[in-house]
Amino acid sequence: MDVSIIDISRRLEQGTPTWPGDTPFSYSVSWSKEESGSVNVGKLEMSIHTGTHVDAPFHFMNNGERIYDLDLELYVGPALVVDVTNLSSIAAKDLEQIDLTNVSRILFKTNSWTDYTKFPEEVTYIEADVAPFLAKHNIKLIGVDVPSVDPLDSKELQAHHALHTHHIHILEGLDLQNVTPGWYELMAFPLPIVEGDGSPVRAVLRSHNK
Numbered sequence: 103m104d105v106s107i108i109d110i111s112r113r114l115e116q117g118t119p120t121w122p123g124d125t126p127f128s129y130s131v132s133w134s135k136e137e138s139g140s141v142n143v144g145k146l147e148m149s150i151h152t153g154t155h156v157d158a159p160f161h162f163m164n165n166g167e168r169i170y171d172l173d174l175e176l177y178v179g180p181a182l183v184v185d186v187t188n189l190s191s192i193a194a195k196d197l198e199q200i201d202l203t204n205v206s207r208i209l210f211k212t213n214s215w216t217d218y219t220k221f222p223e224e225v226t227y228i229e230a231d232v233a234p235f236l237a238k239h240n241i242k243l244i245g246v247d248v249p250s251v252d253p254l255d256s257k258e259l260q261a262h263h264a265l266h267t268h269h270i271h272i273l274e275g276l277d278l279q280n281v282t283p284g285w286y287e288l289m290a291f292p293l294p295i296v297e298g299d300g301s302p303v304r305a306v307l308r309s310h311n312k
């Protein structure tokens with residue numbers, strides 16, 4: 103059996119932190135084996151922006167694409183995990199030293215969300231100049247280990263919009279705590295929620311030789 107898979111997804115359970123005021127995560131058995139005479143049938147209620155998830159452009163633009171419209175190729179393939187711990191924000195100048203040749207997916211390990219049992223107050227965010235910088239290197243997907251690529255109190259969502267303008271897709275809420283920076287194969291498929299503004303994903307990494 104292949105044991106090289108690293109799960110980089112947050113657990114979904116009662117009490118999993120959500121954006122303040124957002125729908126709590128809930129799983130329950132709506133029809134038990136005793137009731138049905140044959141099976142337990144589960145029911146799920148959650149915000150799409152809880153835990154590890156991808157954003158669709160419709161999340162921040164009324165005329166944006168829905169999750170079902172996005173190309174699945176984005177969510178599988180080589181990805182570079184980059185160490186950006188100890189930065190309060192990530193700007194293009196912080197990335198200049200990194201060799202981004204052949205990188206189309208980049209995952210930022212900020213380590214700025216330390217207590218996973220609570221929604222964070224402040225985390226490392228992405229500056230608007232990162233989007234054009236990454237686009238120049240043909241990067242198509244950015245992933246972060248925090249709930250948002252923007253500051254948590256942002257209403258303008260500058261980074262979301264700048265990334266979208268540069269055709270870069272967004273994966274949020276990763277758990278990169280136990281991941282050594284470097285090359286991996288990423289797999290993080292969204293569910294086919296036809297009208298979705300995003301989707302929870304099961305994100306994993308597999309060892310990869312560039």
Ligand SMILES: N[C@@H](CC(=O)c1ccccc1NC=O)C(=O)O
Pocket residue numbers: 121122124149151157161249250251252256257259274
């Ligand atoms: N844009 C955020 C999510 C977000 O902003 C949000 C999610 C759920 C409930 C409220 C939110 N923002 C409120 O201002 C994201 O990064 O996906």
Ligand SMILES: [Zn+2]
Pocket residue numbers: 150151155156157249274300
């Ligand atoms: Zn989101």
Ligand SMILES: [Zn+2]
Pocket residue numbers: 157249250251262272274
């Ligand atoms: Zn987002």
